[in-house]
Amino acid sequence: xxxxxxxxxxxxxxxxxxxxxxxxxxxxxxxxxxxxxxxxxxxxxxxxxxxxxxxxxxxxxxxxxxxxxxxxxxxxxxxxxxxxxxxxxxxxxxxxxxxxxxxxxxxxxxxxxxxxxxxxxxxxxxxxxxxxxxxxxxxxxxxxxxxxxxxxxxxxxxxxxxxxxxxxxxxxxxxxxxxxxxxxxxxxxxxxxxxxxxxxxxxxxxxxxxxxxxxxxxxxxxxxxxxxxxxxxxxxxxxxxxxxxxxxxxxxxxxxxxxxxxxxxxxxxxxxxxxxxxxxxxxxxxxxxxxxxxxxxxxxxxxxxxxxxxxxxxxxxxxxxxxxxxxxxxxxxxxxxxxxxxxxxxxxxxxxxx
Ligand SMILES: O=C(O)CCC(=O)C(=O)O
Ligand SMILES: [Fe+2]
Numbered sequence: 001x002x003x004x005x006x007x008x009x010x011x012x013x014x015x016x017x018x019x020x021x022x023x024x025x026x027x028x029x030x031x032x033x034x035x036x037x038x039x040x041x042x043x044x045x046x047x048x049x050x051x052x053x054x055x056x057x058x059x060x061x062x063x064x065x066x067x068x069x070x071x072x073x074x075x076x077x078x079x080x081x082x083x084x085x086x087x088x089x090x091x092x093x094x095x096x097x098x099x100x101x102x103x104x105x106x107x108x109x110x111x112x113x114x115x116x117x118x119x120x121x122x123x124x125x126x127x128x129x130x131x132x133x134x135x136x137x138x139x140x141x142x143x144x145x146x147x148x149x150x151x152x153x154x155x156x157x158x159x160x161x162x163x164x165x166x167x168x169x170x171x172x173x174x175x176x177x178x179x180x181x182x183x184x185x186x187x188x189x190x191x192x193x194x195x196x197x198x199x200x201x202x203x204x205x206x207x208x209x210x211x212x213x214x215x216x217x218x219x220x221x222x223x224x225x226x227x228x229x230x231x232x233x234x235x236x237x238x239x240x241x242x243x244x245x246x247x248x249x250x251x252x253x254x255x256x257x258x259x260x261x262x263x264x265x266x267x268x269x270x271x272x273x274x275x276x277x278x279x280x281x282x283x284x285x286x287x288x289x290x291x292x293x294x295x296x297x298x299x300x301x302x303x304x305x306x307x308x309x310x311x312x313x314x315x316x317x318x319x320x321x322x323x324x325x326x327x328x329x330x331x332x333x334x335x336x337x338x339x340x341x342x343x344x345x346x347x348x349x350x351x352x353x354x
Contacts, residue, residue: 004121004145004211005120018126020124024107057272059084068188079275080290093244110155122145125143129344137229137232138228141216141217147164178240186282191320208314211310215307217303217304219301221297221299223298234293236289237278238276243307251296251297251302278310281319285328327353331351336351
């Protein structure tokens with residue numbers, strides 16, 4: 001955690017830019033949150049809600065004997081897939097949902113007690129990517145690494161235990177699932193996990209903890225979703241992200257070369273898994289670190305829980321040798337995160353060697 005946090009200190013946000021809008025108190029989209037006609041609306045960011053193609057991602061059953069091969073194919077052609085039969089009980093999702101709702105429905109001044117510090121990683125606030133855009137997003141989030149106690153104790157001095165227990169249980173379940181998924185994904189690249197030093201050290205003794213992070217995302221109903229953006233386009237930085245979308249509320253969109261933005265229709269009980277920059281690097285560019293974003297709804301409050309899994313902060317990442325020339329130079333996880341913190345869209349091309 002200490003190592004991971006350090007990567008975020010190098011690109012701090014100004015305190016007033018960390019505080020989300022008090023969404024309950026606004027009837028219109030304020031100028032600060034209106035993306036139509038803003039400099040931020042580059043072509044790739046257009047098509048906010050209208051005429052969006054709906055797509056069904058590949059659905060992979062974790063018990064399928066061909067799961068590894070199917071994951072490899074999906075990571076290559078989509079950078080994303082949905083996983084079913086993942087073994088996470090629905091009661092755990094419901095518990096996280098009920099705690100997240102209790103948190104996000106607090107009055108703005110209560111949530112402020114858990115505000116992230118400038119240069120900090122955990123706590124309540126706007127998305128970390130907000131610093132790269134002039135306009136603000138229709139979003140508030142709570143970032144958790146390990147125990148959220150320090151933040152939520154400020155809000156519920158005597159009743160924070162349940163919240164912490166639920167979030168820790170969810171992270172434990174997601175960590176195990178991430179490692180199962182990575183085992184299968186890396187096998188599809190011809191690399192059994194025991195050949196990767198940091199993955200096997202995690203499995204053996206856990207001396208070097210993987211870099212993991214849970215992000216609770218809240219997208220309140222928006223008076224005019226055509227003007228607002230839930231989460232602006234981005235790629236995730238770590239190896240994989242596992243996303244749970246609460247209810248069947250549409251919101252997640254992916255950008256496809258040639259066809260533009262497409263909506264991922266949520267599938268009851270399935271988790272969305274997407275390739276992040278570090279897996280793109282390890283696969284030597286074979287798997288795409290998919291550009292995605294979230295849009296908002298005008299009547300429904302959408303929640304999503306994103307769990308990010310990466311190698312330990314001090315480990316090196318580089319393409320897995322597969323007989324062809326490496327496209328990326330090797331660097332540590334922390335170096336990559338710092339680089340992305342400074343150059344959001346250009347980090348991958350900076351480390352490209354061919
Ligand atoms: O809420 C969503 O659908 C997307 C969340 C996401 O992309 C993220 O947290 O990185
Ligand atoms: Fe994301």
